[in-house]
Amino acid sequence: MNQLKDIQELKKQAGLSSDFITTTITLANQKLFLSYYKTLIDEKWLQDHFIHALQNRNTEIELKNVEDIRAWIPIQDAQITSEIKDIQFKLMKGHAIIQINENDRECMLLNLASQIGVRNDNTTENEFSVVGPKIGFVENIDTNIHLLRCQLNIPSLIVKEMTIGTVSKTKVVIIYIDGVTNEENIRNVEQRLSDIDFDVLFDSSILDQLISDNSFTPFxxxxxxxxxxxxxxxxISGQVAIISDGSPYFVTGPSTLFDFFISPEDYYLPWILGSFFRLIRIFGVIFSVYATSIYVALTTFHYEMIPKDLLGPLIFSRNNVPFPPVLEVLFLEITIEFLREAGARLPTKIGQTLGIVGGIVIGQAAVEAALTSNILIITVALSALASFATPIYKMSNTIRFLRFPMIVMAAFWGNLGIIFGTCFILIHITRLKSLGHPYTVPFYPLRIKDLKDSFIRSSYELTNTRQGYLRPISLIRYSPKKNKKTSGFEEEE
Amino acid sequence: MKNQKSEKSLISPFFVFFLIQGNMIGVGILNFQRSLIDHAGYNAWISVIVGGVTIHIILWMIYRMFSSDQEILDLTLINKLCFGKALGLLFNLANVLYFYLAGFIVFRVFIEVIQIWMFPVMNIYPICIIFIVIIYYTLAGGLRTLAGISFWGSILPYMIVFPLFFFVLKYLHPINLLPLFNHTFKEIALSTKSMVFQFLGVECLFMVYPFVKTPDKSAKWGHAAVFFVTFIYLIITLITFMYYTEGQLKHIIWPTLTMLKIIEIPIIQRLEYIVVALWFLKVLVSVSISLWVAGRVLRTTLHTKLRWSLLMFLAGFLILFIFFNDRGSVRRLSELYGNIGFYYIYLYIPLLFLITLFKKKRKSAV
Structure with a gap:
């Protein structure tokens, strides 16, 4: 895209579009030249407030330069400039250009950006919780920052703005808490964001990939x-958050593997229940990755490992299946993936029907046609279910992806193949870094103090400090109240 | 003492524990009992303790060498200091071979375990190749990844395997251990000699030391590792002795695994299939550390690129594998390595220790 030289050239190019309006407002003996994209601005506001105010002005100052407009009507969000880059940028963001003479280099930019098309409903769409607030973000960045500021009422919540994207010129915002977040993390994020060269930033998840430490990873x-x-x-725990305009998703980092298995709900329930559900979730992940590959390993190589009471039903259910276990498993796993993918793309109402058709009819028919064993159907369905227990959708995708190499490995070398696959995953996650911080912290490198909020969610009396691996500037979050233990032995008299 | 190496490649002293025990416990723990009872019979558990104590002393010597002289950074420099430039180079190259052999033995013996216990008729070469690929992937991440995988590779197998021994407890006959002392001192010493093979690996500290953040603080973790290994071996020795009779044990090649076959839990049996597979993690750690040390020694002496030397090493694994493809030759090779290791631990390291001590005395006298 070639750089435009001045306003005239800009107007000429923009004039090719039919939604670009150039009008002249005549006021007594004075003319004002107004240009804007009618699709980007709030025309009602323009009519009601700006033009109306101009016509009902009570001062009789003559307009010599654009600065005088301010004297006519008090407009807060207006800026006077002759910088063509700035003008172009603002014009595309919904500002109107006001000139006194058509050939002036200087002009006033009036913010008339409309909010049309932004949804008002901000309940969470994908991350649900039973207890706790249901406030989610929307596609408008200012609303999102407003929502955050409502919760974190401190001036040290710093919002830094950047523009990324050669075509989209998207506003990207870095948010952190001054005095908590380690400056190295902030610098790191800023550095990486400013290094980005990209055209259109559709969503913050693109940012996520552009600034990641390693792009050759499913995690x-x-x-x-x-x-x-x-x-x-x-x-509040010392991470940095990034969001781009037009995306309801915040990207927060540095993250660790275990952050993905934490649900905010853990913190709303009593800690014992919170910890229990978290453990269930982690067990679900492990089950989901390994269940079907263990089935393949056992039925292909290690029949001896199954006790004879269980072996009977298993053999019986596989009796008429004409395929080797690996094909049987891949067939079913891929069916589940079809269902998931189709369910995600279809409108909600059809999606539900499809779930019933897929889940019950296909499953039942497959067993009756002796294409799969019904024990496998149970296993595959359970592991698919377990993979959805992961609170972050991105991670549950990873979990489901990891199953496939595992199944293939198990088909080649049984148990040993599963361990081979596990080794690859372990080495891989040990090598991964998020914003320069190890991914598997607090396990490797081991930080005993941070373990209290990892597998289990300890009570609030214990979790009064921030996670040490983030190297926050101040470690203490709050001072816990010491509960006096009342012993039942010493009853009050 | 602070390290001059860049902060990024350093590991915290705590991980010395995992590296040392990771290198010490390899595949030997599955079959050491048979050679152990050759001399001292059922008194051989004393040899395990004696062996452990001597290794503590050796470890102390290594730490002493490093702390005595600020110039000593790793094994290659010690060799140069002790034997001069030319002879030092020779010793360094011998060390490369020694560590390489250590890696290969563990690799080869574990492949044999797989052949015997899991896939007797399967073509073994694909397994070798994927094993080698995993080793390369580990080493490509550097020492930090190695420390990480030695952490996971210890925690996971231990967590699953060691509790299994509780299921064996009800089959034990403590009376087997009696009489407590019916062998001569010499017999126990000979058994200790065979036990040293299991303790080899502690010498990896020679090259790991310069990568520890505060190396002098790692001594307690090093000793903890040796203590832990001794303890584990002692427990397993005692359990095996109480489980088998002496006559049985002479005929069983893999006592630890055979013992686990008896366990039956409701949803699963033949647990040795799981144990052998899980032990791969442990073996991977052991082989990788040995190879890493060999590569490091080669790099500091000849300034070769670590990546290329490791690729050569791993290709060498495959070639060696073709030559040592039957049980007899593997056994002869491990015996050779056991002997070399014995002299390495009890002769070479004390010798280095004495020479550095002597040189330091002379230095301070001047």
């Missing part, structure tokens, strides 16, 4: 979330 390196409580929690 998400940053948590992206639409929940306000999650972002607020990330910020």
């Amino acid at each position: 998400p390196l940053f948590v992206s979330t639409e929940r306000r409580d999650r972002v607020a929690y990330a910020l």
Whole structure:
């Protein structure tokens, strides 16, 4: 895209579009030249407030330069400039250009950006919780920052703005809490964001990939979330949050592997239940990755490992199946993936029907046609279910992807193949980094103190400090109240 | 003492524990009992303790060498200091061979375990190749990844395998251990000699030391590792002795695995299939550390690129594998390595220790 030289050239190019309006407002003996994209601005506002105010002015100052418009009507969000880059940028963001003479280099930019097309409903769409707030973010960046500021009422919540995208010129915002977040993390994010060269930034998840430490990985390196409580929690524990305009997803980092298995709900329930559900979730992940590959390993190589009471039903159910276990498993796993993919793309109402058709009819028919064993149907269905227990959708995609290499490995070398696959995953996650921080912290490198909020969610008396691996500037979040233990032995008299 | 190496490649002292025990416990723990009882019979558990104590002393010597002289950074420099330039180079190259052999033995013996216990008729070469690929992938991440995988590779197998021994407890006959002392001192010493093979690996500290953040603080973790290994071996020795009779044990090649076959839990049996597979993690750690040390020594002496030397090493694995393809030759090779290791630990390291001590005395006298 070639650089335009001045306003005239800009107007000429923009004039090719039919939604670009150039009008002249005549006021007594004075003329004002107004140009804007009618699709980007709020025309009602322009009519009601600006033109109306101009016509009903009560001062009789003559307009010599654009500065005088301010004297006519008090407009707050107006800026006077002759910088063509700035003018072009603002014009595309919904500002109107006001000139006194058509050939002036200087003009006034009036913010008339309309909010049409932004949804008003901001309940969470994908990350649900039973208890706790349901506030999510929307596609408008100012609304999102407003929502955050409502929860974190401190001036040290710093919002830094950048523009990324050669075509989209998207506003990207870095948010952190001054005095909590380690400056190295902030610098790192800023550096990486300013290094980006990209054309259209559709969503913050593109940012996530552009700034990630390693692109050859199925694992998400940053948590992206639409929940306000999650972002607020990330910020208060010393992470950096990034969001681009037009995206309801915040990207927070540096993240660790275990951040992806934490649900905000853990913190709303009593800690014992919160910990229990978290453990269930992690068990679900492990089950989901390994269940079907273990089935392949056992039925292909290690029949001896199954006790004879269980072996009977298993053999019986596989009796008429004409395929080797690996094909049987791949067939079913891919069916489940079809269902998921189709369900995600179809309109909600059809999606539900499809779930019933897929789940019950196909499953039942496959067993009756002796294409699969019904024990396998149970296993595959359970592992698909378990993979959806992951709170962050990106991670549950990873989990489901990891199953396939595992199944193939198990088909080649049984148990040993599963361990081979596990080794690859372990080495891989050990090598991964998120914003320069190890991905598997607090396990490797081991930080005993941070373990209290990893597998289990300890009570609030214990979790009063921030996670040490983020190297926050101040470690203490709050001072816990010491509960006096009342012993039942010493009853009050 | 602070390290001059860049902060990014350093590991915290705590991980010395995992590296040392990771290198010490390899595949030997599955079959050491048979050679152990050759001399001292059922008194051989004493040899395990004696062996452990001597290794503590050796470890102390290594730490002493490093702390005595600020110029000593790793094994290659010690060799140069002790034997001069030309002879030092020779010793360094010998060390490369030694560590390489250590890696290969563990690799080869584990492949044999797979052949015997899991896939007797399967073509073994694909397994070798994927094993080698995993080793390369580990080493490509550097020492930090190695430390990480030695952490996971210890925690996971231990967590699953060691509790299994509780299921064996009800089959034990403590009376087997009696009489407590019916062998001569010499017999126990000979058994200790055979036990040293299991303790080899502690010498990896020679090259790991310069990569530890605060190396002098790692001593307690190093000793903890040796203590842990001794403890584990002692427990397993005692359990095996109480489980088998002496006559049985002479005929069983893999006592640890055979013992686990008896366990039956409701949803699964023949647990040795799981144990052998899981032990791969442990073996991977052991082989990778040995190879890493060999590569490091080669790099500091000849300034070769670590990547290329490791690729050569791994290709060498395959070639060696073709030559040592039957049980007899593998056994002869491990015996050779055991002997070399014995002299390495009890002769070479004390010798280095004495020479550095002597040189330091002379230096301070001047």
